[in-house]
Amino acid sequence: MRGCFVGVDFGKTNVRFALSEGQPELKYFLKRPYPRSSSDQMLRQIYEGTDRTLAETGYNRRDILGIGIDVPAVVNRRTGVIYWGPDWDFMAGSSLTRPISERYGVPVVAEVDTVTATWGEQWAGVGKTCRRFALLTWGTGLGAGLVIDGKVQEYPNHLFPEFGHSRVSDDDWPCMCGANGCVNAMVSGGGIAKHGRLAVENGRQTLLRELCGRDPGKVTSPMVFKAAERKDAVGIEILNRVAVLLGRLCANVVLTVQPEKIVIVGGLAERCDWVLETINQTMRDNCWLLFKGLTQCEVIASGLGDTVGVLGAICKVRRTVEKRKEREVI
Numbered sequence: 001m002r003g004c005f006v007g008v009d010f011g012k013t014n015v016r017f018a019l020s021e022g023q024p025e026l027k028y029f030l031k032r033p034y035p036r037s038s039s040d041q042m043l044r045q046i047y048e049g050t051d052r053t054l055a056e057t058g059y060n061r062r063d064i065l066g067i068g069i070d071v072p073a074v075v076n077r078r079t080g081v082i083y084w085g086p087d088w089d090f091m092a093g094s095s096l097t098r099p100i101s102e103r104y105g106v107p108v109v110a111e112v113d114t115v116t117a118t119w120g121e122q123w124a125g126v127g128k129t130c131r132r133f134a135l136l137t138w139g140t141g142l143g144a145g146l147v148i149d150g151k152v153q154e155y156p157n158h159l160f161p162e163f164g165h166s167r168v169s170d171d172d173w174p175c176m177c178g179a180n181g182c183v184n185a186m187v188s189g190g191g192i193a194k195h196g197r198l199a200v201e202n203g204r205q206t207l208l209r210e211l212c213g214r215d216p217g218k219v220t221s222p223m224v225f226k227a228a229e230r231k232d233a234v235g236i237e238i239l240n241r242v243a244v245l246l247g248r249l250c251a252n253v254v255l256t257v258q259p260e261k262i263v264i265v266g267g268l269a270e271r272c273d274w275v276l277e278t279i280n281q282t283m284r285d286n287c288w289l290l291f292k293g294l295t296q297c298e299v300i301a302s303g304l305g306d307t308v309g310v311l312g313a314i315c316k317v318r319r320t321v322e323k324r325k326e327r328e329v330i
């Protein structure tokens with residue numbers, strides 16, 4: 001049967017479109033920046049990107065079997081109405097799925113990015129060999145996901161695992177969630193930049209001072225990685241602290257759900273070489289189940305790169321379509 005699924009993945013600044021014939025291999029992948037302004041404009045972007053995806057792969061609208069959308073926001077899984085997202089306030093109260101479903105005449109699902117990434121890893125990544133794993137989305141924030149005995153964990157009230165907001169520090173360090181000292185606030189891209197900014201403001205001798213043009217407000221997380229690459233002591237110290245905090249979080253995850261693997265995805269996953277060893281060592285040192293050899297767990301970087309969101313979105317809508325077909329047969 002000729003047919004295809006379209007996946008759309010909205011990140012903080014980029015949107016990705018992809019097409020699959022139902023397998024975890026993509027026939028098409030497009031990434032580009034997107035402006036955030038209104039729900040109408042978001043819909044127009046989705047229509048334009050979807051139509052372009054079809055045109056460039058030789059498919060047409062009636063070939064689409066379903067469309068999956070990955071959003072950086074809490075979304076009603078049944079209606080597609082966006083509740084809340086740190087950069088998606090302009091979408092609150094709007095259904096992203098209904099107009100798209102009406103336009104293309106197919107099932108459309110929307111899911112929060114952390115759960116979507118978990119579906120992606122389950123389908124095309126670590127889930128191929130692992131029935132029990134945790135996931136950390138490490139980028140502008142620190143999100144979390146869980147697969148327990150082959151089942152992606154989606155919680156009631158459209159929620160999802162949130163151990164990225166575990167408190168790990170007594171520092172007065174506000175998190176976007178409204179709490180203080182969350183691991184999310186301390187280790188995300190913004191958190192890493194803040195560690196760098198504070199080091200410059202406090203007069204530490206560091207390469208960051210030059211990299212930011214002597215303006216501490218301009219320190220970014222890539223600058224901190226760059227400083228560490230050049231063996232800057234402050235850059236290395238910041239990444240080491242971040243790795244220790246991540247390692248402690250991973251120890252708590254192992255104590256709670258005993259995953260076989262913890263996979264790191266997201267924009268900073270490609271920087272994992274800097275922190276993986278320390279994360280794994282800290283996790284082992286802080287988890288008696290590991291240091292007594294009663295369970296095994298390893299923290300690894302995802303191999304799916306930028307495609308994890310679209311793969312997850314396609315996997316999720318494909319499952320929805322299959323379930324509907326099963327119900328029709330019954």
Ligand SMILES: [Zn+2]
Nearest residue numbers: 165175177182
């Ligand atoms: Zn938080």
